Amino acid sequence: MSLVPQERIYLSPPHMSGDEIVKINEAFASNWIAPLGPHVEAFERETAELTGIRAAAALSSGTAALHLAAELLGVGAGDLVLCSSFTFAASVAPFFHKGAECAFVDSEPESWNMSPQALERALAETSAQGRPPKAVILVDLYGQSCDMDPLLELCRHYRVPVVEDSAEAMGSLYKGRRSGSFGTFGVFSYNGNKIVTTSGGGMLLSDDAEAIERARFLATQARDPAPWYQHTVLGWNYRLSNVLAAIGRGQMLHLDERVAARRRIFGRYAETLGTIEGVRFMPEPSWSRSNRWLTALTLEEPLRVPPLAVLEHLASWNIEGRPLWKPMHLQPVFEDARYWPHEEGRDVCAELFSRGLCLPSGSGMTEAQQDRVIAAVLEALRTVPARC
Numbered sequence: 001m002s003l004v005p006q007e008r009i010y011l012s013p014p015h016m017s018g019d020e021i022v023k024i025n026e027a028f029a030s031n032w033i034a035p036l037g038p039h040v041e042a043f044e045r046e047t048a049e050l051t052g053i054r055a056a057a058a059l060s061s062g063t064a065a066l067h068l069a070a071e072l073l074g075v076g077a078g079d080l081v082l083c084s085s086f087t088f089a090a091s092v093a094p095f096f097h098k099g100a101e102c103a104f105v106d107s108e109p110e111s112w113n114m115s116p117q118a119l120e121r122a123l124a125e126t127s128a129q130g131r132p133p134k135a136v137i138l139v140d141l142y143g144q145s146c147d148m149d150p151l152l153e154l155c156r157h158y159r160v161p162v163v164e165d166s167a168e169a170m171g172s173l174y175k176g177r178r179s180g181s182f183g184t185f186g187v188f189s190y191n192g193n194k195i196v197t198t199s200g201g202g203m204l205l206s207d208d209a210e211a212i213e214r215a216r217f218l219a220t221q222a223r224d225p226a227p228w229y230q231h232t233v234l235g236w237n238y239r240l241s242n243v244l245a246a247i248g249r250g251q252m253l254h255l256d257e258r259v260a261a262r263r264r265i266f267g268r269y270a271e272t273l274g275t276i277e278g279v280r281f282m283p284e285p286s287w288s289r290s291n292r293w294l295t296a297l298t299l300e301e302p303l304r305v306p307p308l309a310v311l312e313h314l315a316s317w318n319i320e321g322r323p324l325w326k327p328m329h330l331q332p333v334f335e336d337a338r339y340w341p342h343e344e345g346r347d348v349c350a351e352l353f354s355r356g357l358c359l360p361s362g363s364g365m366t367e368a369q370q371d372r373v374i375a376a377v378l379e380a381l382r383t384v385p386a387r388c
């Protein structure tokens with residue numbers, strides 16, 4: 001191996017096309033350097049059109065979008081919300097901060113997303129206790145949709161509104177329909193590591209155009225229509241800047257290419273590493289077309305290599321990988337939270353967490369860079385000592 005330090009390969013770095021800077025220059029030329037302006041409106045309209053949803057509000061982050069969803073659903077102190085355990089903390093943090101009891105539902109092995117059979121038990125049990133959830137938060141993890149039909153059917157039956165956290169799933173499909181369009185509210189994130197980025201930002205989507213109008217109002221300090229600053233309620237400063245919306249619009253022009261690139265990267269990993277006994281990639285059920293935001297895999301028998309040791313080995317090659325999301329029900333902050341596993345004695349997302357990792361998956365990664373990642377993984381599987 002060469003002693004010259006090689007350039008770092010990141011997990012999921014931003015990938016600019018050149019169209020972003022053109023649109024930023026438009027924003028500068030028009031002097032709309034503000035949390036509103038023509039790019040914000042156009043970004044909202046284009047995102048709503050793309051997802052087939054009536055209305056969208058561009059916000060400063062995906063977390064802000066989740067917060068406003070919690071607000072608009074009237075989630076408050078003492079309410080119960082159910083969320084996929086296998087996710088990033090931001091899916092649930094805004095609900096937690098509203099004082100809700102957060103309880104968690106396991107994944108199914110087929111999609112790694114919320115298990116319909118576990119949700120069914122959770123809804124039956126909490127309803128029988130006279131305390132059905134105020135909202136169910138479904139997460140499309142690593143860019144893969146949940147199995148929406150059975151999950152939405154259950155939520156309809158128990159009359160519980162759904163928030164679809166599609167922060168990682170822009171450009172993904174469920175039975176041909178766009179991720180982000182399934183809940184009462186849908187959420188995208190444009191954080192720097194997501195498939196479409198504005199450096200930081202988010203979008204709240206809904207067919208309820210009035211709710212989205214209300215979201216914009218709350219996100220702009222809740223100013224009443226009066227000549228002076230008047231407030232019947234208090235809001236937040238959550239709007240996306242016109243400059244950042246310009247980046248987002250430039251990025252969106254290339255969404256399909258970015259999805260194709262990430263799927264191609266996944267395909268090459270699957271071809272080269274998938275033949276090793278014990279390497280198992282995140283499955284893609286027939287109803288799903290994942291954007292493959294991150295290539296995620298688990299190391300199973302007969303491989304006995306701890307994922308963290310593989311990640312350390314990648315780091316020694318100057319390659320950034322990551323463990324899978326640590327489930328919420330295993331987080332210290334939620335140690336007392338209620339949890340419904342996929343089936344009795346079978347905690348699917350805890351198993352995935354203990355065995356899994358994510359490989360660099362940026363849409364701008366070259367084949368040569370990916371070859372280096374593959375070589376580093378192969379070397380790790382050959383040389384890292386097995387756990388006992």
Ligand SMILES: *Cc1c(COP(=O)(O)O)cnc(C)c1O
Pocket residue numbers: 060061062063064087088090091139165167168188189190191200201202
């Ligand atoms: C990134 C992410 C968020 C938060 O989005 P931000 O824009 O970073 O606030 C929420 N949920 C999931 C699943 C995410 O991956």
